[in-house]
Amino acid sequence: MNDLSNSQIAFLDACRKHRRIVHISRIAIFLSFLFLWEFSANTGIIDSFIFSSPSKIALCFWEMSLDGSIFVHIGTTLYETILSFFLVTFISIVVAVLLWFNRKFSEILDPYLVVLNSLPKSALAPLLIVWLGATPLTIIVAGISVAIFGSILNIYSSFSQVDPESLKLIYTLRGTRRHALTKVVIPSSIPAIINTMKVNIGLCLVGVIIGEFLAARNGLGYLIIYSSQVFKMDWLLMSLVLLCIMAIGLYAVIGIFERRYQR
Amino acid sequence: MKPILELSGIYYSYHTTEGETPVLSNISFALGKGEFLAIVGPSGCGKSTLLSIIAGLLEPERGLIKFDGKYHQECPPGIGYMLQHDHLFEWRNVYQNVTLGLEIQKQLTPRSKAKAMELLKTYGLDRFKNSRPSELSGGMRQRAALIRTLVMEPDILLLDEPFSALDYQTRLTVGDDIGQILRKEHRTAILVTHDLSEAISLADRIIIMSPRPATIKQKVALTFQLEQDTPLHRRNATEFKNYFNLIWEEINNNE
Numbered sequence: 001m002n003d004l005s006n007s008q009i010a011f012l013d014a015c016r017k018h019r020r021i022v023h024i025s026r027i028a029i030f031l032s033f034l035f036l037w038e039f040s041a042n043t044g045i046i047d048s049f050i051f052s053s054p055s056k057i058a059l060c061f062w063e064m065s066l067d068g069s070i071f072v073h074i075g076t077t078l079y080e081t082i083l084s085f086f087l088v089t090f091i092s093i094v095v096a097v098l099l100w101f102n103r104k105f106s107e108i109l110d111p112y113l114v115v116l117n118s119l120p121k122s123a124l125a126p127l128l129i130v131w132l133g134a135t136p137l138t139i140i141v142a143g144i145s146v147a148i149f150g151s152i153l154n155i156y157s158s159f160s161q162v163d164p165e166s167l168k169l170i171y172t173l174r175g176t177r178r179h180a181l182t183k184v185v186i187p188s189s190i191p192a193i194i195n196t197m198k199v200n201i202g203l204c205l206v207g208v209i210i211g212e213f214l215a216a217r218n219g220l221g222y223l224i225i226y227s228s229q230v231f232k233m234d235w236l237l238m239s240l241v242l243l244c245i246m247a248i249g250l251y252a253v254i255g256i257f258e259r260r261y262q263r
Numbered sequence: 264m265k266p267i268l269e270l271s272g273i274y275y276s277y278h279t280t281e282g283e284t285p286v287l288s289n290i291s292f293a294l295g296k297g298e299f300l301a302i303v304g305p306s307g308c309g310k311s312t313l314l315s316i317i318a319g320l321l322e323p324e325r326g327l328i329k330f331d332g333k334y335h336q337e338c339p340p341g342i343g344y345m346l347q348h349d350h351l352f353e354w355r356n357v358y359q360n361v362t363l364g365l366e367i368q369k370q371l372t373p374r375s376k377a378k379a380m381e382l383l384k385t386y387g388l389d390r391f392k393n394s395r396p397s398e399l400s401g402g403m404r405q406r407a408a409l410i411r412t413l414v415m416e417p418d419i420l421l422l423d424e425p426f427s428a429l430d431y432q433t434r435l436t437v438g439d440d441i442g443q444i445l446r447k448e449h450r451t452a453i454l455v456t457h458d459l460s461e462a463i464s465l466a467d468r469i470i471i472m473s474p475r476p477a478t479i480k481q482k483v484a485l486t487f488q489l490e491q492d493t494p495l496h497r498r499n500a501t502e503f504k505n506y507f508n509l510i511w512e513e514i515n516n517n518e
Contacts, residue, residue, distance in 0.1 A: 165348060171320055172344035173364035173415070183363065187354045 052237045060234040061242075074242060076219040077208060080136060081250070084143030085204045089197055091144070092151035099152075100159045100185065101177065117149035122210050134215035142211030147203035151196050158192035159185050194258045201250045209243070220246075265332060266293035267451055268317070268419055273326035275312055276476075285476035286312050290326070292470060292479065294419070297449040301462035303510065304472030310455040311347075313477075314421045317453070318344045343417030347424045349408035351396035358383070358392040361410045368415070375414065382410045385444070401429045402437040409441060420445070420452040426461065439464070439494040446492070459514075463506050464494040471513050481513050 004012075034054050040046045041053035048056065064070035099106035125142050132138040162185050170180045212221025220239045227235035275287040286309035294300055302310050315321045317328065319342070327334060330341075351360045362379050365371045383389045386406040388399075396404060405425060412420065426438045442465040445452055456462050462469050463485065471480045485506060489496050497503055 163350075165346060166350050166352075168320065169346060169350045170367065172318055172346065173367050173411075175367040179367050183367065184352070187352065190354075 049231075050233055052233045056234045057238045057241060060238050064238075070242075072218055073220050073223050073239075074246070076136075076216075077205075077212065077221065077243075078246065080139050080143060080208045080211075080219065081201070081205050081246075084140045084147075084208060085197075085201050085250075087140070088144050088147045088151055088200050088204060089193075092148055092155055092196070093193065095152045096155040096159055097181065099156045100181065106156065113149055113153055117153055121146040121207060125210050125214050128211070129215045136216075138215045139208055139211030139219070143204040143207035146207030146210070147200040150203070151200050154196045154199075155189065155193055158189040162188055190261060194254070194261065198251065198254050198258075201254060202247060205243070205247060205250070265296075266329075267296045267331055268294040269329040269332075270317070271327050271329075273313070273316060273323045273328070275309070275316060275321065275323050287316075287323075288476040288478050290477070290479060292482070294451060294453065296451055299446060299450070299452050299454070299465060299467045300470065301454045301456060301466035301468070302470045302472060303456060303459060303462050303514065304477060305474050305514065306457050308472050308475050309477040310457075310472060311423050314344065314423050314453065314455055317419075318342050318421055320344075341416075341418035342421060343412040343415055343419070344421045345408060345412045345423065345425045348428055349396075349404040351399075351404055351407055353396055356393050356395060357388060357399065357407055360396060361407055361414055364411060364415045370415075378416075379410070379414045382414055386410055400433070402433045402440075405429060405437055406441065418451060420450050422452060422454040424456050425454075427456070427458070434461075442494045459507055459510055460498065460503075463503055463510070464497045469506075469510060471510060483510060483513075 037051070038054045041048040041051060041056075061070060099109065121142070124145055125138075128138045128141055128145075132141060166184050166188070167180045170184055175183065208219070209221040209224075212219040213225050216222040220243055223239045224236055227233070227239070270293070271291045273287055273290040274285075277284045277286055290313060292300075302313065304310055312321065316323050351357070352363075355363070358379070359366075361383065362371060362376070365375050365379070380389065380392075383392055386409070388403060388407060388410070391399060391403065396407070399407065405428075409425070425441075426434045429437060438461055446465070454462065454465060466485060468485060469483045471483065472478070473480045483506065485502075487497055487500050487502050489500055
């Protein structure tokens with residue numbers, strides 16, 4: 001391992017340099033954006049009442065974390081998102097399995113799933129409020145409704161793309177359709193299920209925020225709507241920043257799960 | 264000798280909305296215990312379909328199949344079917360792959376596990392029992408697939424072009440290697456192939472099928488005057504060329 005050729009060393013150096021440039025550039029964009037924002041807000045190039053500024057956002061976060069109110073909002077949104085995410089994952093796997101077991105059933109339901117999937121789910125939110133009231137239940141159902149149909153379609157299509165010859169193998173070993181499901185179809189679809197989960201976590205967050213816009217007393221979605229109505233732009237932008245961080249965090253958790261599976 | 268398997272008047276057609284395609288037409292033959300039968304014919308003539316029917320995966324439209332002199336209901340017991348591709352699953356290691364059939368049949372007993380280990384040793388795979396299938400070479404994968412079939416202790420082994428996915432050199436060595444083991448253990452087997460030399464070097468008897476709808480054109484019994492009747496020796500024997508020409512002509516003679 002120690003006696004690498006010069007060309008190999010040069011190659012490794014180039015790789016390292018490439019990675020470093022990508023890394024530094026990413027951080028530089030972030031810092032210069034923060035700096036430019038802060039600078040133009042302080043010097044009056046932009047109106048800090050409307051555009052706020054990084055320092056005001058940080059201060060605002062500090063004040064709200066002193067009285068603990070911000071954690072209630074974050075916690076509410078996080079809880080609702082994670083709950084609807086788990087429900088979506090569970091329901092869509094169960095439904096996909098049922099569709100896989102009965103081809104006639106899946107063919108009959110196909111147009112309904114496609115229509116429900118393409119329907120803009122934000123349009124459902126007002127309906128849900130009337131039906132279920134302005135409760136956390138409405139928000140969780142809103143989160144589920146955004147992700148569930150696409151999730152079912154993705155998982156089912158992965159199920160039905162399993163090589164028929166692999167299924168034939170199970171039948172030659174005198175297995176049943178249930179064996180085909182547990183020994184081949186589900187294990188081979190795990191990567192597709194994880195990819196669907198990655199999409200779902202983002203979609204559930206979208207659904208929960210839509211729900212909170214309309215039917216909440218807590219949560220970041222509520223905070224965004226409330227602060228825009230009372231022109232507290234610091235609150236609004238802080239909520240957006242927190243949503244970004246939350247999205248990154250949730251995505252990272254699934255990434256960890258995926259890497260653990262791949263090992 | 265009482266045949267272990269007997270087919271009489273098997274007919275089969277594929278149906279699509281465009282129409283009906285007759286695939287097998289009046290197929291009848293018998294297979295003795297310990298016999299190694301090869302079925303050759305042009306590609307797409309329905310050889311694999313025939314194996315699927317014998318294995319009970321497809322129902323013939325007409326005709327009867329007898330095992331050990333008895334007509335079977337549903338899935339016949341004691342049939343091992345080796346497919347063209349190995350279909351080893353990447354989410355299982357080699358040992359878990361070869362015991363898949365036992366697991367499905369709920370036969371994972373200490374005895375059957377020991378049998379699996381013994382077969383892995385016989386075929387030189389015991390060092391790889393904890394490896395992923397992707398770490399094996401093509402020949403080793405095929406051997407693992409064979410073990411997965413043999414560990415179920417089948418009375419009849421169905422081989423559907425089991426070597427055709429391998430490159431030529433591996434194919435010769437693995438084909439001869441596996442063929443030799445199967446012959447030595449006097450396994451009853453049906454090999455489907457479009458490779459004539461493979462069929463001649465392995466089988467006791469060859470059935471030649473016509474293009475679709477397939478009928479049996481001729482049955483050729485193979486006898487070699489050899490001290491050691493191994494696939495490799497057969498390839499060098501004088502009879503080999505004669506049989507080859509005979510079968511070649513029969514296949515290409517399409518009046």
